[in-house]
Every structure is written in structure tokens, then in C-alpha cells.
Amino acid sequence: MPRYALVPAVLVAAALVTAPAAVAAGPVTTPAGSGYTLVFSDEFNDSTVDSAKWNYRTDQKVKSAQLPANVTEGGGVLTLNLRKEQVGSYAYTAGGVVSKQSFRYGYYETRAKTPVGSGWHTSFWAMAGDGSTTFNPDRRTEIDQSEINSSAPGSISQGVNAWRPDGTKTDVGRKWTNPGFDTSAGWHTYGFDWNESRVAFYVDGVLTNTATYPPSLDTHDYVNIWLTSIAYETVDESKLPATAQFDYVRYYQREYYVDNDTPADYGYSETGTWLDSSLAGFTVGNSSRYSQTPGSTATWRPNLRAGGTYDVWIYRVPSTDSAARLTVVHNGQTSTVTADYTTGGWLKLGTWDFPAGTSSAVTLTAGAATARADAVKFLPAD
Template sequence: MRRLLTILLLAPAAALIPAVDAHADPAGTGYTLVFADEFNGSAVDTAKWNYRTDSKAYSTQRPQNVSVSGGALNIALKKETYGGKDYTGGGVVSKQTLRYGYYETRAKLNDGAGWHSSFWLMAGDGSTTYPASQRTEIDGFEIDSVTPTRIHHGVLTWKGNGVSAGKSYGTTYTSATVDSRDWHVYGIDWSETSTKFYVDGVLKYTAPYLPTDWTHDYTSIWLTSIAYGSVPDATKLPSSVQFDYVKYWQKDYYVDDDGPAAYGYGETGTWSTSTLTGWTVGSPTRYATCNSSGNTATWRPNLRAAGTYKVSYYKVTAANSDSAAKLTVAGTQTTVNGTTGPSGWVDLGTFTLPAGTGTAATLTSSGSGCARADAVKFTRI
């Protein structure tokens, strides 16, 4: 990871915010910027963001506490009675949901005990931290203002509504070089096989979070601060937490048969939902009428950049699976025997592909067993 420090830019409110030319990886490695907010306007972009509005611990979160000025998102922290609490905080939650890729923000947190600030990923709209849809939680940073040099990174799994799914990974450490009351860059690199956490471009922790651990779902970006852990130090209020920007770069593309990643999935012929699960926990799969030829399943990604991609099909192994299913990508056909070996990714080849939706992987049933469809991934190399 490289972070190139550039000149100081004069923010609209005449506050100097050091600017950073931040990039997920050195140029040419295949990341494409997909989501960004530099907070350079005069108001929160409500086309991009929901407000956090729950009441939790010592504070209620209010939209009125969130503003954009001086080139930053500002979250006001107040001693204020509202919603049955004696303090108010706030935050924003992205309306767009995302999965694998590199996420980054730059933040400056408050001084004074009693506040819990976070850059994190989880499903939800901000009305509660326990939505029914919560499955994956990835904490880019969690910092309690009583110990501003103590940082937590981690992954939690949920069954929804605040019920733990039992898997968790994390680390908490005191940094000799990072004081969160100054500006610092925090990054999350989430892939199928791990989640890596960076501070100022330095890798701090890797969580071995696999699809076999729990469902890897689509999540929103949360930038928040609430009164939590201890009663806030009222002598330090009002105060604020600031986020200079947030960005998300995508590199790999997964198309599934269900959920948000099914945007490019289609079928011809007769297909049904199987009791066999796919590449991530709880992921349903599909099967074509057994011993019937010519049924097709198609996975069509929206590639945001031209490049070289390794294409892989997730084979669901079963005794009655298709023993000679045909997988075709860019005119190249691969025969896959679904009756032998373990379930897992099957390499269909490496291809130079254009940007957009012009490329697809197509499965065609051979008539020998039940053709099965789950997911295809296009991995940028």
C-alpha cells in the first residue's frame, strides 16, 4: 500500500486538512474506484447516505448532528437530552451495498472520554445496529475516546437481530505512532479468503474470514460515533468526529444465483432450487431437470474495467450431478464432472475481457445427471 502525501488544501471553512492521494494499491493492479464521497459540498448527500438514528448505550443518534463543511463529514457529539438519553451522537450509513474490495477512510476523532467511533461494514439502514439482515460485520476501526491510541480491528458474524453466529476474529492494540485525535488513514481489504486491516498504509491485522465460516453478504459502509463504554466527559463537549473522505475500489466480480450478486444471472429451460448449498454458508443453489440436455445458466458480470481475468465456476458435487456439464467463456469450452471430487471452484481459464456486460460464462447441461448452478467469479490478475 502506498500513501502519497500531497500539499495542504485550504478547506471551504478555512480549516487546513492535510490531503492524501490514497489508492488501494499501486497503479496497474486492477482496482477500480466504484464508490466515493469526498465531503466537499455543503450538505450530506442523501442520495448516497442514510443517517444513523438508533438509541444505544448513553446516546441517541440524530441526523441534526451530522453535517458537511470544511471538506469533511462532521459528527457533532453533544450533552443533550433526546430519545431517552442524556447525550447525542450520529453517523451515516451508505445506501449502496458492497462486498469484496478495498475500503478506505481518513478520520480525526474527538478528545474526551465516553465516545465510541467506528468505520465499519454491515447490512442495515442505520435505524438499528441489530437489523434482521445482519450477517457479516467488519470493523475497520473501533476506537474509544478514553484511550485514543488503542485500536480494534475485527470481524463478527450474525444470524440477524443481534444474535451471534458464533465466529469472530479480531485484535486490539495500543499504537505507539497513531493518536486517533489526529488525522489517520484506515483501510479494509476484504476478499473471499481474508480481511486485511491497514492504518496509514501499514498492514496491522489479517482475519482469516472464509465463506465456510459464515455468509459473506453485501454490506453498507458505516461512519459513526456514539456515547458508549463510559459516561461521556461533559467538560469536553460539545465536540466532533470528522471523516475527510470514504472510498471503495473493486477488483473481483462474483455473480451468484441469488441475492444482490444475482444481478447478471439468468436461466433457460427448467430449473429448481436445490437443498445443496453453494460457495458461502447458507447460499442456495439451482439444478436443471435431471438427465435433460440443453438447459443453460448464464453469469454475466458488469466488469468496471478491461483487463485480464481468471474465471472460475463453483462446482456443487453430488452423485447425481451432471457428469459432463459444458462451461463456455469467450468461446472456450470446459467440461466439468460434477460427480467426482470435492465441491469447490473450477478454473475455466484466463481471459482478456472488455469492460461492461459483454462477457458471460454459460453452463449447458449434457443430459447426464442434474446440471447445478451456484456462482462464477471473475478474478482480476
């Protein structure tokens, strides 16, 4: 699987909002629960879009061309300006932004207001990509928190698409939610909490849908955040120009996964000789690594945003090693654990106290048998 890089004179809408108060830096309670820590946010309080955080959506799809010039920031909001404007064969222009940084499990949230007048498809969603196309061949996970057609502003589509390399997909847990309000008439909060077995969707803090998926579905890759609106149906030109607006976007993390093929700087490293394996890792599309050189090491080092007590698990890709040696560094101490790799799957190594930051680690040292490396997870011990 390719490694994704970790990088993290137009109309301005009249209906703007006061920027929200700063978010606490420590663990907070979200609609999904407690113990979440803010990792990424944009409050859209500047006068221009932060190019260090965002790519523009620039594809041409359905009925509109997406233009960077249609995206503005001011008055505490991000505004997507929707216009009747000819670009090639497209009669309308729209826009959006896509986060340069990619993320995995955690709670994602925005506050938004959709356009007035039919014809526009406004979305808060997550998928691997940079905005140049919605058909990135590397995509596997697509999480649609809210897909809202402006012809039906009281209905929200929520669900997960599991994409395959051949471009086909499985639609998981799709549900049309009727929140009881017009999404174009005021500001509302949209969030989703993603973990290894499901995605839970929230509107104004209320759980509205849960999409569960079996381990056989490849729905676990790193994703970028998309805030977009495109022309999708027959456009009511009497309501143009129109706008879609976002007050903020935030991503909170609670569980920490480190994988051998995660984006750069997510904490996996090796010494000695390791090679790509044909055996899958803990998800269908993830590769694993192996070593037959004694003394070679694989290390998983999380960036824990909050100190505390964590259960530590390692994913075993089966091998002939019945006594693999692992060391766990926690709070300046080192514990040694022996793991049986003749059986695959997640194995709990133990529970320890860990400080915030990157000083903690799990290391596998290759011995006489073939060593196999894939993923380690740190889960808060509730």
C-alpha cells in the first residue's frame, strides 16, 4: 500500500457567525465519550485559507467545476461560493477544501450551514485524496458524515463506502436521517466517531446512525477531511449566487494505532533487514513486513496526546515463532513480553501507565525464527 505524506475578489456570505471559543488542549468529552484530545483543528478565523492545512478541491464532477477562487475565509467561517459560471462543458462552479494531513480513528466534527436553493450537494466527509479527483486509486475508506442535497435540506445521508482496488465498492450502513430541521436555515453540528469496528454519526450531539462492518471489509486506511459543495441536480438559478459555510472543523484522538505502512512520522521504524510480505496485516489492504535476520528490530512509537493507563495490543501475522521477544517502554521503565506468533490476530501485551508524548514504544526483536511486523495499538484502559 502506498505511504501517504503527512503534511499537514469573490463573494463573501452575509450570514456570518462569531468565532467559537478556543478548544481545550487536554482531554475533553465529545458526544462519543470522554478522554478525547484535540489533534487538528481550523477555526477559520483568518482572512485567507491556511495553505499549510488545506488543498483545494479542483475536480470537475456531475454539473460543476470546483475552483480555488470560490473558497473564501472571513468573519470566522469558511465559505464555498456557488455560481452560475461556464468552465468548459460545466455551467456551474463550486468548491471545497481537503486537509493535507491524514488521520485515522477518532472523533471528527464540523459546524455548517448548507445552501439555499436546489441543485447543490454539500458534504462533510473523509477519504484519502488531495482534492484533484474523487477517484483516487489509493482510496479504500470513505466516511460520509453528511451528504445533503439542497433540494431536500431536511434529509442527511450518512454511511461508509468500502472501496476496492478495481473501483467497485460496498456501501455500509447507509441511512437517510431526518433531523427535524432545515439544514440551510441555520447552523448545526455534524460529527462522527470512528473506531476499528464501526462509525457512529452524530447531529447536534445526538446519535443518528451507526455503520458497523466486518473485518473482511477494507475500511481502515488513513483519510483526509473534505468540506465540499458541488452542483448535483437541477440548479435553482433564482437563488444564485449561493453559499455553503463551515464554522470550524476539529479532529480528536483517543485510541492510538501505529502500523508498518502508516503515513510518514506516525512512529514505525526498523533496524536490520526487513522485507515486504505477501501476507496481509490487520486489515485487508494493509501490507506486513518480515525479517529472517536475527537482531533486526521493528519499533512502534505512538504520539500519545494524553498520559494515562493504556492496554497495549500487537497484531500477529502468523509465523513459526512461538516465543517472540517484545519490549515495552513505559514511564521510563522496560517490560519484556513473550508472544506466541503461531496464532494470528490481536494479542494483549499488558496494561501500563504511559506519559504523553513519544517516549513510549513497543519493540520486536527478530530471533532464529521468521519475525513478522504489522501493527500495535494503545487503547485507554477504561
